[in-house]
Each structure stands twice: as structure tokens, then as C-alpha cells.
Amino acid sequence: MTDGDDHGGDADDGGDADDHGDDTDDHGGRLARVRAGTEARALTALAVLTSLTLVVAFYYPTATVLVEAVVVDGAVTLGVFADVLTDPFYFGELARLLSGEPPGVVARALLSPDRRLGIVGFTAYQAVLSTVASVALGLPAAYLLARFEFPGRKTLRSLTIVPFVLPSIMVGVGFVATFGQNGTLNAALSALGLPPVDLMFTLEAVVIAHAFYNAPLVARVTTAAWESVDASAVETARSLGAGPVRAFVDVVAPQVYPAVLTGAALTFVFTFGTFPIVLALGGFELATVEVFVYRLVRDLNYAEAAALAVVELVVSLAVLLAYLRYEARNATSTRGARPLPRRSLVPPSLSPRELLPRAGLAAYGVVAAVVFLAPIASMILASVTGGDGALTLDNYRFLVERQQTGAAFQVRPWPAIRNSLAFAGAATLLALPMGVVVAVLTTRRYRGRTLVDAAAMAPLAVSGIIVGLGLLRGLVFGVEIAGWRIAAGGAVAIVVAHAVAGYPFVVRTVSPGLSGLDRSLVESARALGASRARVIRDVELPLVWPAVVAGAAFAFAISIGEFTSTVVLATGADAYTMPVAIERFIGRRLGPATAMGVVLLVVTGLSFVVIERLGGEHRGL
Amino acid sequence: MTTDESETRRRPARPHTRRRFLTAAGAAGAVALAGCSAERTGDGDEGGDESGGDGSDGSDSSDGSDGEGDGETPTLTVATYANFIDAPSVSPGEWLKEEFESRFDAELEWATPDNEVNYYVERAASGAGVDADLYVGLTTEDLVRVDEELDDDLFAERGSVDGFDDVREGLLFDPFERAVPFDTGYVSLVYDGTTAEAPETFDGLLDDEHAGALIAQNPGGSATGRAFLLHTINRFGDGGVASDGDGEAVSGEDGDPDYDYLDYWADLQANDVRVLGSWDDAYTAWSEGEAPIVVSYSTDQVFADMEGENLEEHQIRFLNDQAYANPEGMAVFADADEPDLARQFMSFVLEPDVQGEIAQRNVAFPATGTAELPSDYAELAQEPADPVTFTYDELQGSVDAWVEAWERQFAGN
Structure with a gap:
């Protein structure tokens, strides 16, 4: 049972497959065929709508900006690119290679102690470190959540995604309060008689903050894959004489790897495009590419900004595509019907085999408490601390007051909460069908699939600053067609923009499961006369349901945390969301902003619990 | 996309009639249509634009009527940076709006696009037209950047502004006499x-x-x-x-x-x-x-x-x-619909009591030598000797x- 994708006319193109499909269709009734036809067209229509949405809300807007890298003052030129690529400031020693120096000289320079990485090289370097840290911190969590049973497990699993939505200002506050000179960590260390650590404004602080954001992502996608492992496959292996380790390596691991790599690839892409948090916790010495994109856009130097953004895009897409190639080659087949039984956290016996994993998890718990819980606890503490250091509810009183007396043009807490939830709910509902249809289209093999993959994943890889500017040009200002200027803005545009940003997560969580499905299931259903759309809905999606729910949670999270396109597309203060409210409430005193941040924390935490409870009820088969 | 705003604008979301998977797809299409607006270009009518991401309080104001008939109270759209109208401590926006509307027969509407002045540079460059009357919060650097980027003038000349002679000389930062300083920090x-x-x-x-x-x-x-x-x-x-x-x-x-x-x-x-x-x-x-x-x-x-x-x-x-x-200035857009009202607003901002209020509420220093400030203001708000x-x-x-x-x-x- 390998990848099973070599069954030629298997409705690869979604839509018209029924017209020249298997001859067994003849056995289906006329009515069924009419309905099947409608359903088949539904899939095509869905694919077309998804493409249109992407063109209108992403490709066209982004292209209006990126094109400035090659069109300067109306003339096409590669000069800007050449300047960037041969600039040692950006490309370090590599720039010398690109400007024509012999490879040997450059190689020697790269090996010398005073080599220059350049901004791009450094950005990739810190992204690799952040990815390693995120995987290291995410995997044990996935192991705990997928393999053990304990009270509050489901809630904990739902809450793991919360760090993902926190605005950088909140994380900055939490990190300084936790890892700063006078922070919680140093207080704990000195209580234990240990020397203090000076973590702030170092690469380590930045890497830990990136892990704070992205380890939950690794944990979530891995947990979903682990939960989809079919117990009977493991049991078969065991009954054939494989030990537990061997069964894990041969059966479980191959099904979990792709998810770990999904998490790793996404983490790399996110941390490669990192921006405010690097400067908040690291300082300008650690500036990344996006810092320069931001400054160049601010100074209206669009050509160089666009060229840098294209460089970012190429690097990020290369990583994503390399990963997708791996995923395609290593798809393993599963029916995923019955998940592995969970073990109790309390060891059933005192044997080393039972104790060791639990001791490891206990050690991980301590690390997780420092990296994840302490910063969040510090944010909460900051929200109830007054200027004099005493406990107070003043900051929450500020939120209530602002709600009651704020002017119509000011951001008020309740509309922000309401908008966040409404936009995120709508964006998730939009992102799910978009993500599923793209996942269906990209788990088949055909010429040019790489291109489709790249196009589908591009929203993850383009600089957020460039997307924001593009939306301004492409949607808010609109396009002029036959004497009419057609523009879009407001709540609907925000929802669409959020869905476009979130749908790649649905693709990435659903796609590995879909490509791993036993093709015979799909073929049987098709042979029985089910349309392609119907097979997806009734057979395939239920089998990968945990991945669908995970994708929905990510789409929701992306929308809740989104800032740039929201402020660009909002037509008034009543379209603002919680992250915008937090940004507006930042003043000289951090109290009001942190109070709003805690509101964001609670509201999104509750939402994730609800989403997954709802998702769980519909669990298929 | 549609070209008829009135038809699509208030269309309710389609109810869920089919199964979730397919319904959501239909909704996606309906949704993509519903946020559009269309406006005829090129015939000089730039008045009725309600859409646009300038953060203006246009379509969501509580009055509910967006009639555009003649003889109605004119609306002055003032663009500025977000903190000028919305900050957790104090900000001048609300007071200025109320005070201006009580002294003039006009409505003041704030617009706070996220990209600030760059938003209007972009608008002008894309041919979408500038949808505000004046900008409050210009710095010297903003003017330099705007002038380098645009061939046409984004801002109009100052014109006649009462109280301009009271502005302290060291603050006049615009050699082309468009921006009028209103405070400094x-x-x-x-x-x-x-x-x-x-x-x-x-x-x-x-x-x-x-x-x-x-x-x-x-x-x-x-x-x-x-x-x-x-x-x-x-x-x-x-x-x-x-x-x-x-x-x-x-x-x-x-x-x-x-x-x-x-x-x-x-x-x-x-x-x-x-x-x-x-x-x-x-x-x-x-x-x-x-x-x-x-x-x-x-x-x-x-x-x-x-x-x-x-x-x-x-x-x-x-x-x-x-x-x-860092002196901050205000200037009338060359494209303003209400240039006279905009200049009245600038005169209003330079009045001694308004100068005092802006300085205190923006926690800055007044631009004029005639501002009315509490006598103890200088105790906490310090100015350098040089x-x-x-x-x-x-x-x-x-x-x-x-x-x-x-x-x-x-x-x-």
C-alpha cells in the first residue's frame, strides 16, 4: 500500500470526471446521476471560487507591489535585484559569489572566523535555530497530548494554540517581566541560590520567543497526525513480533514525520518573516529582512522593498516546496479508523519502561512552565498591577469606562471582541472549503503541480507588510474599469483577507491525511456511484476529521491575531478587532493594553475550547 | 464583482440550506460580492465615497442618513495619526471635534489611516483621489518624503489663516508655506x-x-x-x-x-x-x-x-x-472638497484657548506664543535651553x- 496516486483518471480535476468516469457509473440511477452531476459541478465551482478569491484578495494586490521590484519609473529593469543580490550587507559572502568572484575565494571567506552572513543569511540562521527550538519544545507536548489521558486533556489541547494569537507587544511585556534582569526567572533562580541569567536583548531571547509562538503550532499539527494513527496497524506489527520501539519506528513515526515537518516548515517560514518581536527582545543588531522591508516601505522606497520581499518569498517558498516534495514522496496509507488507546499519566507500575517517559514529561513540564506559562502569567499580572506596583483593577475599569464613554471614532472593547469573533468565525467558514478544495487538488499528481502548490502556499510566504500595502492599492483604492472605480473595504473584505491568510493552514493540516488515505476506499465509493464531491464529504473528510478541526482552529487563530490587513481594510472604528484595540490602548502605562490583552487571551482560549468541542461531536465513522 | 453598490450592499447572508461544506462555498461567493463599492470616475464627483480603508467614521456613524442634498451641514474630514484621537490617557480629538462643531456650522469627521501621510501619497499616486480635507500631524520629514515621491502637489498653499503671525518663528518648517505648525515636542x-x-x-x-x-x-x-x-x-x-x-x-x-x-x-x-x-x-x-x-x-x-x-x-x-x-503641522489637501472650511479649522486651532487645550491633551507644547496654558504647565513639561x-x-x-x-x-x- 504505497501512495496509490497512480490511478489515472481518478477525478484529478475534480469537476468533469463523472462525464467520462468508470464504466460502473452505468449502474447508478438516473436521479443519482443528476445529483452526482450537480455535486461534481459544485466541486469545480468551489475550485473556481477559491481561485477567484485568491486572485482578488491576494495575487492581484500583492502583485501591484512586487512588480515595483522590476518596473522602475515605467521601465523594466533587473538592476534593483542585481544591487540587492550583490550587496554584502544583505547577502554577506554570498554576495561576492553573485557578483562574480571565484567560488573558491568565497568558500574560504565563508570558513573564516570573520565571515559575514548578511541580513538574509542571518535571518535564515535565526529561523533555523527557532525552528529547532520550536520542534524540540513542541514534540513532547504532542506526545503528551496524543498518547496520554488525564483530566483536562482536551481543554489543554485546545488552549495550546493560544500563544499563537498574542500580539508581539503582549509577548514583549510577558518576556521582559519573565526573563528580564528583575524578572520572575531570576527571582526563582536567586531563591534557589543560583546565579542570575541575562537573557534579554540576545539571540536566545528571540529564539525562545519564536518557540513560544511556534512550538504550539508544531504540537498541534503533530498531535492531530498522531491521533489519526490507526491502532490496528500497530497491533498488527506487534502481533508479528515487533517490539514497541520497532512498532513506533516502523508504523507510528512514518505517519507522524510529515506533520512534524509541516510544523517545522511553517515555523521556518514564519520566523524567516519575523518582525516586531526581534527588535523588541533582541535589538537592532539582530535585525531581519522584514525590518528593512518595513523601513523601505515607510520611506516609500518601493523598488528595494519589493526586491527584498521577493527574496523573502523565494526563500520561504523554496523551503515549503522542498517540504511538499518530501510529503508527496512519503505519503503513507492509512484508514485511520481507530486511534491508539491513550495511557494514563499515573504509571500503572513502577517499571523503568513506564516511569521513564513520564519522568521525561515531568521535566518537560518544568521547561514548558518557564517558556509558556510564566510569560502569560506575567502578562496577566501586569494587567492587574498599577503604576505604584500594588494590585488593582483600574486597567479593567479603564476598559469598562472606554466602552461607556468612548467616542464613536475611538476603539471600544466590546465591538472589538464582537468583531474579532465574527470575523474569525466567518473567515474560518470561508477558509475551510477553500483549504479542502486546494488540498484535494494538490494531493493528486499531475504536471505543474509544484506550481499549484507554490501558488496555494504563497499567502504564507509573502511579507505581511507587502500584503497590507497591496490590499490598500488593490482593494481599498480598487481598480478602474470602464470609467468605474471598483473598490472593496470593510468587514467583508477583512473576512476574505483573513480567510486567504488562514486557508493554507487548512491545506497543510488536511493534505497529508488526504494523500495518505487508502485509495481503495475512494475507489469503492466512486464505483458505487458517489460523485467526487460526495466522496470527499462522506468518506475522506470524516477520516481526516482531526486534521480538519486543527486546520479550522488555525484559520480561526490567524484571523484573531491578524493586524495589518484589518487596519488597512477597516472603514471605521467599529470594524476594529481586539489586536487593534490592544495597539490603541498602548500608552506610556502598559496597564490598559495588557488588560485588553488578557481579554483577548480569555476570549480566544474559550473559542478554541468551543471549536474543538463542536469539532469533536462530528467526529466521523 | 458588481458595479451596483445599492443592490449588493445590504444583501443579507444567505441562509444555510445545503450541507455545510457546499454552503460555505456559496457563502464565499456571496461574501466576495457584498463588500464591493463602485464609483464613477473622471467626472469630478468625488463626494459620495463611503468606502476606503482610511479609518474614517463614514458609513458607520450613528446618524443613519447619508443624504447628500444641498444646504446640509458641510462635513470637514480631518486626517491625522491614531493617537491624536485615541489614546488610553488623553488625546485632543474628541474635545476638538465638539468645540469645532459648537463654533462652526459644520461636522468634523476624523480619518486615521494606518499608513498616516503615506496613505494619501498612495491614494494620490494611484489616481484614487484624496478623500480628506486636511492633514493634522505633518513633520518636516513627511513633507520631504511627500515632495520627493509626488510630482503634483499633495498639499495646497497655506492661504489666509488667522493667528498665523502668532506662530513662534523657530517652528516654521515648511519653506513652501503649506504646513502651519500647531504644536511641538x-x-x-x-x-x-x-x-x-x-x-x-x-x-x-x-x-x-x-x-x-x-x-x-x-x-x-x-x-x-x-x-x-x-x-x-x-x-x-x-x-x-x-x-x-x-x-x-x-x-x-x-x-x-x-x-x-x-x-x-x-x-x-x-x-x-x-x-x-x-x-x-x-x-x-x-x-x-x-x-x-x-x-x-x-x-x-x-x-x-x-x-x-x-x-x-x-x-x-x-x-x-x-x-x-519635532514641530507638527497641518496642511490643506490640494484636492480638498472644503478648502475654506479647512482653513477656518486651521485658524480655530491657532486660537489661544485651543492651542492650550491641544498642548495639554496631546501632552506637547503650543506652536503660538499666545497660547493659554495653566501657569504650572512648564513645571512638568520641560523645554530645553537650546x-x-x-x-x-x-x-x-x-x-x-x-x-x-x-x-x-x-x-x-
């Missing part, structure tokens, strides 16, 4: 007097005892960061980095032609200065005690006093008795190169 050092004593001079910051003591901000992304960088250039000279090889250089007040701002920053970096991203980043780290000195505004004690904090922890230091001045600032002409063609040279030295990875 100074970027200085703020330090915690209970843990350290800030040095009195730039050179003092290089002393060992101040190693790791200063937190500044990225000049590429923060106004205070940029002001501090410009101040160091004013002090030490630019070493000719913006001269294009013609040997022209800005000489520093230190009188040493061989020591420029990049040398000073190399020394600062060696003394462990922190350059964080935004003013928020820096102020947060400073408040948590990561370092005793931060680059901030000379009005810090006004806020500290407002919040009952210990003023000893909020001391102001003017290095070499100087601070970089304010420094670069003129429009000095910044033009130089400021980008200055920032870039600094970035390349400071971040050289």
Missing part, C-alpha cells in the same frame, strides 16, 4: 533618578559608568529613534555620507571634522547601547528596569504626575542642554542616506 533622555544619574553630555554617555545604561529606538521605525539619530548628526556631523561624492558634509557642533555620528554610534555600541524597535518596546524595557535611561519625550513627567508616580523615577535630561525638536532641528532643506536628499548608513554600520551581520 522635544525628544530627550528620561532616566530613573533613583538608580542612576544621566550624563550631561553626549560624550558622557560613552563613560564606563553608563555602559548598557541607554535604550534607544530604531531610527527606521520610530519617531523618537529618528529624532535621537538626527540629534547625534547635528552634534557630530554626518561625515559626508549623504554627499554623493561632492565632498559636501554636514559639520557637527562638536567642531571635530574627523569624528562623525557614525563614529559616535560605534562608540555607543561599544558601550552597550540598546536599540529596540519602537518607543513602546523601549519604554517597556526601561519601565521594567532593564536599563536606567531611555530616549523619550521631555513631557514624561506630565504623564507620571497624571498617574501619581514618583517623579524622581522620571527625570529629564537635555544632553548638552539641547533636545531635538532646541535643535534640521530644516527641510537639510533633510532633503540626506535623511535616507543618514539612516541607511547608520543601519549598515549598526546591524552589519
